[in-house]
Amino acid sequence: MMPDFARVVREACADALALILPVSCAGCDEPDVALCERCALALTPDPTRQLVEAPGGAVAVWSGLAFDGVAARVLRVIKEEGRTSLAVALGPAIAEALARAGAADAVLVPMPTSRQAHRRRGYRVPELLVRRSGGRPVRLLRYARRTSDQRGLDRDARARNVAHSLVAADAVGRRVVVVDDVVTTGASIAEAVRALRAAGADVVAAVTAAATPRRRSTAGERLLDAFETHR
Numbered sequence: 001m002m003p004d005f006a007r008v009v010r011e012a013c014a015d016a017l018a019l020i021l022p023v024s025c026a027g028c029d030e031p032d033v034a035l036c037e038r039c040a041l042a043l044t045p046d047p048t049r050q051l052v053e054a055p056g057g058a059v060a061v062w063s064g065l066a067f068d069g070v071a072a073r074v075l076r077v078i079k080e081e082g083r084t085s086l087a088v089a090l091g092p093a094i095a096e097a098l099a100r101a102g103a104a105d106a107v108l109v110p111m112p113t114s115r116q117a118h119r120r121r122g123y124r125v126p127e128l129l130v131r132r133s134g135g136r137p138v139r140l141l142r143y144a145r146r147t148s149d150q151r152g153l154d155r156d157a158r159a160r161n162v163a164h165s166l167v168a169a170d171a172v173g174r175r176v177v178v179v180d181d182v183v184t185t186g187a188s189i190a191e192a193v194r195a196l197r198a199a200g201a202d203v204v205a206a207v208t209a210a211a212t213p214r215r216r217s218t219a220g221e222r223l224l225d226a227f228e229t230h231r
């Protein structure tokens with residue numbers, strides 16, 4: 001299929017660029033290494049679970065890492081600097097969260113990427129993370145309308161911003177897990193769960209590479225702000 005072919009070429013180009021351009025550790029800026037040993041170790045999965053309220057009942061969200069420090073920086077460079085080859089370092093975080101969610105047999109449904117974000121980046125981060133965890137992403141969700149930037153919005157405003165922004169298709173009777181890069185307030189995941197349930201899916205859980213800690217350092221706050229651009 002053409003779109004998949006285009007994706008493969010873009011990802012290959014991004015990976016090739018990472019080889020050509022001077023590189024430094026995505027976690028700590030140590031020169032000449034994409035990810036140093038210490039930062040790789042900091043990405044050892046340490047899964048946490050939280051409940052996110054959604055229409056039809058709360059859903060367990062399992063996250064492989066805390067969105068802070070190395071994990072936050074690595075996610076940012078994958079998302080905003082095109083260093084897609086680093087997604088492999090977050091594969092275990094997704095895989096471990098999936099294992100904890102007891103979702104081995106479920107269909108892995110990535111959060112969709114908006115058309116604007118896909119045009120700008122050339123790749124879809126949640127899908128990339130699913131693949132690097134050894135899974136196969138199945139696109140059941142798409143945007144029904146545009147949403148605003150979530151930056152600077154409080155919990156209620158985020159929920160309003162994403163309400164009824166997604167639709168699901170081909171979901172009847174399927175056991176699914178929603179996969180996203182980061183969970184913050186859970187508003188996006190709740191909307192994905194709503195759309196999937198409305199389309200007849202059985203939502204088992206949601207899984208993310210990282211979860212925003214309830215209390216963040218100022219540095220973590222800045223990273224989150226830099227991270228949460230348009231999806």
Ligand SMILES: [Zn+2]
Pocket residue numbers: 025026027028029030035036037038039040
């Ligand atoms: Zn490092």
